[in-house]
Amino acid sequence: MFKQKTACIHQGNVIQPIIWRNVLNKQQNTRKFTSAAEDLKSENSVNEQTHTPPPTPPNPPNPIPAEILRASLPFVNQYGWTIDTLAQGAKTLGYPYISHGLFPRGGAELIDYFLEDCRIKMTNEIFDKMDGLKVHQKIRFACITRLNLTKPYIKKWSEALAIMAQPNNIPMPIEHLAKLVDDMWYLAGDKSADMNWYSKRAILATIYTSTELYMTQDTSPDYIGTFQFLDRRLQDSATFGRLIGEINTFADFAVKSTFGILSSKGIGRF
Amino acid sequence: MYLAIRRNYINATIISFNKLHTFSVKYNSSLKEEPKNYDQIKNISLTPKQKQLIDSMIRIDQAGEIGANYIYKGQMAILGNDKKVGPIIQEMWEQEKYHLKTFDEIIPRYRARPSFLRPIWEAAGFILGVGTAMMGKEAAMACTEAVETVIGEHYNDQLRELLHIENNDISELKKIIKQFRDDELHHLDTAVDFDAKKAPLHGPLTAIIHNGCKAAIWITRRI
Numbered sequence: 182m183f184k185q186k187t188a189c190i191h192q193g194n195v196i197q198p199i200i201w202r203n204v205l206n207k208q209q210n211t212r213k214f215t216s217a218a219e220d221l222k223s224e225n226s227v228n229e230q231t232h233t234p235p236p237t238p239p240n241p242p243n244p245i246p247a248e249i250l251r252a253s254l255p256f257v258n259q260y261g262w263t264i265d266t267l268a269q270g271a272k273t274l275g276y277p278y279i280s281h282g283l284f285p286r287g288g289a290e291l292i293d294y295f296l297e298d299c300r301i302k303m304t305n306e307i308f309d310k311m312d313g314l315k316v317h318q319k320i321r322f323a324c325i326t327r328l329n330l331t332k333p334y335i336k337k338w339s340e341a342l343a344i345m346a347q348p349n350n351i352p353m354p355i356e357h358l359a360k361l362v363d364d365m366w367y368l369a370g371d372k373s374a375d376m377n378w379y380s381k382r383a384i385l386a387t388i389y390t391s392t393e394l395y396m397t398q399d400t401s402p403d404y405i406g407t408f409q410f411l412d413r414r415l416q417d418s419a420t421f422g423r424l425i426g427e428i429n430t431f432a433d434f435a436v437k438s439t440f441g442i443l444s445s446k447g448i449g450r451f
Numbered sequence: 452m453y454l455a456i457r458r459n460y461i462n463a464t465i466i467s468f469n470k471l472h473t474f475s476v477k478y479n480s481s482l483k484e485e486p487k488n489y490d491q492i493k494n495i496s497l498t499p500k501q502k503q504l505i506d507s508m509i510r511i512d513q514a515g516e517i518g519a520n521y522i523y524k525g526q527m528a529i530l531g532n533d534k535k536v537g538p539i540i541q542e543m544w545e546q547e548k549y550h551l552k553t554f555d556e557i558i559p560r561y562r563a564r565p566s567f568l569r570p571i572w573e574a575a576g577f578i579l580g581v582g583t584a585m586m587g588k589e590a591a592m593a594c595t596e597a598v599e600t601v602i603g604e605h606y607n608d609q610l611r612e613l614l615h616i617e618n619n620d621i622s623e624l625k626k627i628i629k630q631f632r633d634d635e636l637h638h639l640d641t642a643v644d645f646d647a648k649k650a651p652l653h654g655p656l657t658a659i660i661h662n663g664c665k666a667a668i669w670i671t672r673r674i
């Protein structure tokens with residue numbers, strides 16, 4: 182259902198295929214550029230160089246884009262999820278400018294990296310701290326951990342939401358959300374292999390997204406309001422979940438979920 | 452602590468039993484040395500393509516076992532009291548229940564996505580079971596014959612594909628699929644023994660069910 186993207190993990194950074202391609206493009210471009218500039222200088226030595234084997238490309242290629250993306254995050258609060266932020270990030274790494282081909286999706290590229298990075302950080306942080314918790318406590322813990330990772334950027338998060346809502350960007354956040362809730366249920370030890378698999382993920386995705394949205398508007402100290410909001414949503418879903426029970430037939434699903442949505446007015450309430 | 456971690460991750464990773472020991476040792480040492488990396492532990496040594504292949508395999512197999520269960524359930528609803536075929540169908544159904552239970556456990560363990568159309572496979576299987584049983588014992592057996600032929604062949608194809616993948620993580624899956632293939636082929640033989648070939652309209656019935664099963668496989672690979 183959700184498109185599986187191949188991603189390579191290098192030094193803990195996930196580099197999407199598109200970025201790999203760009204690295205290669207960039208390397209080719211720079212090679213062309215230097216050879217043009219040094220054309221005259223190296224003309225005499227070309228004959229000598231033909232016998233030396235071409236330099237083998239580093240394997241894996243130099244992960245410059247991932248480095249730039251990571252270095253850019255501290256500038257998000259100042260410049261937003263924009264290409265300017267990426268330029269600032271590149272500057273800190275000593276690159277005076279970034280070529281246009283490097284980040285064709287602009288700010289969305291940075292959001293893409295951020296979401297993947299947060300998901301990995303969340304899983305790494307909680308996976309060994311789940312002992313003795315009940316399922317709903319595990320889910321709550323996972324949500325809170327993940328929300329805390331968005332916290333430093335919350336002032337600029339509505340801007341990110343707007344970028345993600347652009348038609349050509351929509352598949353990206355959906356994929357991240359699907360992976361996030363899948364990880365959460367997995368870490369919570371969920372074993373469902375039927376329609377509950379889908380309803381659990383759908384409900385959690387709704388809860389997480391609405392809580393994150395609430396957080397962007399939250400002015401309460403330490404975001405207490407957000408966490409209370411989260412608890413209310415989880416409470417609603419517990420009632421909702423009991424109502425669904427174990428879904429066995431499609432008719433059951435349709436009838437009970439309609440009834441459930443009608444009776445639990447809390448879903449979607451702000 | 453150690454036990455708890457192992458309990459958490461026993462289902463988390465695809466571990467064959469003999470690999471469990473090395474896995475735990477590896478995990479314990481990482482506790483002391485470097486910061487734990489969930490992704491390293493979670494990811495089995497399969498390529499994304501292989502993971503996708505296995506994901507769809509498990510999804511199809513589970514859907515197939517759901518369908519098979521409901522076919523036998525439907526047949527039992529009609530022929531349950533029949534002295535001759537009743538116990539035979541019940542016996543095959545029991546095996547299908549075990550198959551389905553196994554795949555229901557495999558799905559979370561391998562982190563495969565179950566089929567979104569489960570209710571539809573249930574309904575389709577039940578209708579097929581009831582429908583053929585109402586046509587008579589022989590037609591019910593012809594249905595079993597046709598379904599088990601497709602499922603048996605399908606397991607065989609999967610096994611062939613899995614044999615190309617050299618990986619300890621899936622040795623357990625290989626073993627299960629091999630055993631289930633043999634079970635299905637045994638069901639096929641039983642159906643033929645109980646006069647499946649004597650069913651009215653044996654040819655068209657078989658053709659319809661064959662195509663239906665293949666269409667279901669095609670759909671389940673995707674949805």
Ligand SMILES: [Fe+2]
Binds near residue numbers: 516546547
């Ligand atoms: Fe079976």
Ligand SMILES: [Fe+2]
Binds near residue numbers: 519547599635638
């Ligand atoms: Fe069977």
